[in-house]
Amino acid sequence: MEAPEPGAGSSAVAELAGASRSGDRRATARLLSLVERGGDPADEVASATQAHVGEAHVVGITGAPGSGKSTITNSLTTLLAEAGRRPAVLAVDPSSPLTGGAILGDRVRMSGASEAGVFIRSMATRGHAGGLALAVPGAVRVLDAAGFDPVVVETVGVGQVEVDVTAAADTTVVVVAPGWGDAVQANKAGLLEVADLFVVNKADRPGATDARRNLDLMLDLSTAITRPGTGRPSITMTTATEGDGIGELAAAVAGHLDLLCEGGELGQRREKRRIAEVRAHLEHLLAGAADEALTTEGLQPVQASESPMMAARRLARKLLG
Amino acid sequence: MVDTGLPIRVVLAKLGLDGHDRGLKVVARMLRDAGMEVVYLGLRQTTDNIVAAVEQEDADVVGISMHNAGHLTLGPLIVKALGEAGLAVPVVIGGIVPDADLPELEAAGVAAVLGPGASVEEVVTTVRSAAGRDGST
Numbered sequence: 001m002e003a004p005e006p007g008a009g010s011s012a013v014a015e016l017a018g019a020s021r022s023g024d025r026r027a028t029a030r031l032l033s034l035v036e037r038g039g040d041p042a043d044e045v046a047s048a049t050q051a052h053v054g055e056a057h058v059v060g061i062t063g064a065p066g067s068g069k070s071t072i073t074n075s076l077t078t079l080l081a082e083a084g085r086r087p088a089v090l091a092v093d094p095s096s097p098l099t100g101g102a103i104l105g106d107r108v109r110m111s112g113a114s115e116a117g118v119f120i121r122s123m124a125t126r127g128h129a130g131g132l133a134l135a136v137p138g139a140v141r142v143l144d145a146a147g148f149d150p151v152v153v154e155t156v157g158v159g160q161v162e163v164d165v166t167a168a169a170d171t172t173v174v175v176v177a178p179g180w181g182d183a184v185q186a187n188k189a190g191l192l193e194v195a196d197l198f199v200v201n202k203a204d205r206p207g208a209t210d211a212r213r214n215l216d217l218m219l220d221l222s223t224a225i226t227r228p229g230t231g232r233p234s235i236t237m238t239t240a241t242e243g244d245g246i247g248e249l250a251a252a253v254a255g256h257l258d259l260l261c262e263g264g265e266l267g268q269r270r271e272k273r274r275i276a277e278v279r280a281h282l283e284h285l286l287a288g289a290a291d292e293a294l295t296t297e298g299l300q301p302v303q304a305s306e307s308p309m310m311a312a313r314r315l316a317r318k319l320l321g
Numbered sequence: 322m323v324d325t326g327l328p329i330r331v332v333l334a335k336l337g338l339d340g341h342d343r344g345l346k347v348v349a350r351m352l353r354d355a356g357m358e359v360v361y362l363g364l365r366q367t368t369d370n371i372v373a374a375v376e377q378e379d380a381d382v383v384g385i386s387m388h389n390a391g392h393l394t395l396g397p398l399i400v401k402a403l404g405e406a407g408l409a410v411p412v413v414i415g416g417i418v419p420d421a422d423l424p425e426l427e428a429a430g431v432a433a434v435l436g437p438g439a440s441v442e443e444v445v446t447t448v449r450s451a452a453g454r455d456g457s458t
C-alpha cells in the first residue's frame with residue numbers, strides 16, 4: 001500500500017485507518033508517520049481514528065537514562081504478549097536541537113518483545129515546543145485505534161519530560177535504580193508528582209534495598225503531593241534483565257487501572273489530558289505567531305523607545321487583534 | 322510541511338554472530354549529525370527482527386554492517402526477506418566486503434556497499450541517494 005501524500009485526502013487516510021484496525025502493521029506505521037508530520041495529514045488521521053480510541057490502557061514508563069526503562073518495557077510487554085494481550089510500545093527520545101537528527105536506541109533492549117510480536121515504534125521529539133504533550137498523544141491514539149492494549153510509552157526522565165509523560169499516560173511508572181539516590185532526592189517533587197507506581201530496578205545490585213527504603217521514607221514524608229485518585233504509589237522491586245518482579249509489576253499496573261476505573265478518576269485524568277494537549281498545541285501556534293511577529297515587517301519589530309515588556313504588549317495586541 | 326522537509330529514517334543493524342559494532346556506532350552518529358533519525362538495533366539481530374523494525378518504524382533505508390565474511394549469504398537474505406514482506410526499502414551494506422563480491426551483491430538487489438575508511442560525506446550521500454532524497458536531509 002502506498003503512503004498517501006499530504007493532502008492526498010481523507011479517504012486515503014480512512015483506508016489506512018481501516019487497514020490498521022484490521023491488523024495491517026504497515027498501515028499503522030504509515031499512520032504514525034502522518035501524525036509525526038503534523039499539520040493537515042495529522043488532522044486527517046485524528047478524524048479517521050477518533051471513533052475507535054479510548055480502549056487502551058496507556059502506561060508511561062519514565063526515569064533517569066540507564067535506569068532500565070527499555071529492559072523493563074521489553075520484559076513487561078513480552079510477558080503480556082505471551083499472556084494473549086496485544087501490547088504496543090512507543091519509545092520516545094529527544095531530537096538533537098542542532099541538526100534535528102536522533103539516535104533512537106531503545107529497540108536494542110527489545111529484541112525479545114519484537115520476537116513475541118509486540119509492535120514497537122521509536123519516536124523522536126522533533127523539536128516540538130510542547131515536548132511530549134505535542135508529539136505523543138496523537139501517536140498513542142493511532143495505536144489505541146489499531147487495537148493495541150496496553151500502549152506503553154517509554155520516555156527519558158530529565159527535568160520537564162517526566163512531567164510531560166503524565167500528559168500522555170493513564171498510569172505513570174517511575175523507574176529508579178540503586179545509586180540514583182541523590183538524583184531522586186534532588187528531583188523529589190517532580191518524581192512524586194508524576195508517579196502512580198514506583199519500580200526499583202536492578203534489584204540484583206547492591207543498594208537496591210536502600211533505594212527502596214529511601215523511596216518509602218520520601219513517600220511517608222510527602223503524601224500531600226502525590227497524585228490524586230489512587231492513593232500511595234506502590235513500590236515493585238525488579239531485575240528486568242532476568243524478568244524477576246515483572247509479573248508483580250504487571251499486576252500493579254493492572255491494579256492501578258482498576259483503581260482508576262472504580263473511582264471515576266480515569267475519565268477525569270483523560271479530560272485533563274485533553275485540555276493539556278489543546279493547551280500544548282495552542283502554545284505551539286502562539287509561539288509560531290510570536291516568531292512571525294518579530295520577523296515580519298508588517299508587524300514592526302521592537303522599537304528602541306519601548307521597554308521589552310511594552311513591545312511585547314503592543315505586539316500581543318496586534319496578534320490577538 | 323513538505324515531504325523533503327522530514328528526516329530520513331534509517332534502521333541500522335548487525336546480522337547474526339558478528340561482534341564488530343564500532344563501525345555501526347560511528348555510522349549512526351554520522352547519520353544523526355546529518356539530520357537523520359537512526360533506529361539503532363545493534364548486535365545479533367535476526368532477519369525477522371530487522372524486517373519487523375523496518376515495517377513498524379516506516380523506515381526509508383536499512384543499513385547493515387558486516388565483518389564476518391557472511392555478506393554473500395546474509396546480504397541477499399535480508400533483501401529477499403524484505404521483499405517477501407512487501408517492503409520496498411533499499412538495503413545499504415558497510416564493513417568488510419571484498420571488491421570481487423560487489424557484482425554479486427548488486428545483482429541480489431543491494432543498493433550500495435561501503436568499506437573501511439568511508440568518509441562522512443560518502444556515508445551520508447550513499448544513504449541519502451538510497452532513500453531517493455539526494456540533496457536533502
Ligand code: B12
Pocket residue numbers: 338339340341342343344345347348383384385386387388389390413414415416417435436437438439440444447448
Ligand atoms: C576493531 C576490530 C575488532 C574488535 C571489534 C570491536 C568492536 N566492538 O567493534 C575486536 C577486537 C573485538 C575484533 C574481534 C574479531 N575480529 Co576484528 N577487526 C577489527 C578491525 C581492526 C577494525 C574494525 C573497526 O572497528 N573499524 C573502524 C570502523 C569505523 O570501520 P568499519 O567497521 O569498516 O566501518 C566503516 C565502513 O566500513 C562503513 N560502514 C560500516 N558499516 C556500515 C553500515 C552502513 C549502513 C554504512 C552506510 C556504512 C558502513 O562506514 C564506516 C566508517 O567509515 C578490523 C580490521 C579492519 N581494518 O577493518 C578487524 C576485522 C574486521 N576483524 C576480523 C576478525 C577475523 C575478527 C575475529 C574473528 C578475530 C579473532 N580470530 O578473534 C574477532 C571476531 C569478534 C566477533 N565476535 O565477531 C577480520 C574480518 C575478516 C573478514 N570479514 O573477512 C578483520 C577484517 C581483520 C582482518 N584483516 O582479518 N575485531
Ligand SMILES: Nc1nc2c(ncn2[C@@H]2O[C@H](COP(=O)(O)OP(=O)(O)O)[C@@H](O)[C@H]2O)c(=O)[nH]1
Pocket residue numbers: 063064065066067068069070071072109201202203204205238239240241242
Ligand atoms: N544488573 C542489571 N542491569 C540491568 C537491569 N535492567 C537493565 N539493566 C542494564 O542497564 C542498562 C540500561 O538499560 P536500559 O533498559 O537501556 O535503560 P534505559 O536507558 O532506562 O532505557 C543496560 O545495560 C541493561 O542491560 C537489571 O535489572 N539489573
Ligand SMILES: [Mg+2]
Pocket residue numbers: 069070071105106154
Ligand atoms: Mg531506553
